[in-house]
Amino acid sequence: MKPLQSLFLRNEKHVCPWWLAWTFDNPLRRMIHKPEAIVGPYLHEGMTVADIGCGMGYFSIAMAKMVGERGTVIAVDLQQKMLDLMQTRAGKAGVADRIHFLRASEDDISIKEPVDFVLVFWMAHEVKDIPKFFGQIYSILHKGGKVLYAEPRMHVANRRFQEILGHARQAGFQINDAPLIRLSRAAVLSKKG
Secondary structure, three states, X not given: OOHHHHHHOOOOOOOOOHHHHOOOOOHHHHHOOOHHHHOHHHOOOOOXXXXXXXXXXXXXXXXXXXXXXXXXXXXXXXXXXXXXXXXXXXXXXXXXXXXXXXXXXXXXXXXXXXXXXEEEEOOHHHOOOHHHHHHHHHHHEEEEEEEEEEEEOXXXXXXHHHHXXXXXXXXXXXXXXXXXXXXXXXXXXXXXX
């Protein structure tokens, strides 16, 4: 296998390295993924929301603006370097005080407080124990809360996406919608009951 191919192909130990995040977390991305259009319909001022696999904060910083001064964003990532870079960027954007930066472990999202909304964008395919992952999300989500789950089309085949959705259903989620997000396969999940 060619080195460049192996860099981008998924394997069980793959987590997107911090330095590669610059390729998709930059101002040009707004032409493809506008946070206000993607997560805006699910957010309102004062909410507590989580961005799991937040990377350098592309969505977290935008969500912090949307939930306002009374709201909170819990930004979770495995890599401290991602969180450090996002903290700097959030400070420059004037929203660092609304974001809780939380380092997860490989098997624990590390969120203990209840949340109203969770974003799982282009990262669940990297999770080692997907059933446990969705079980943890279910346990922190308020009744009636929503999860926006999306995967990159070029990286996650529809069969794998459906398999991951099956794990979400087993955790107790129901699928409410399949929003159109460029270059993505996506679903909106809600907590039953």
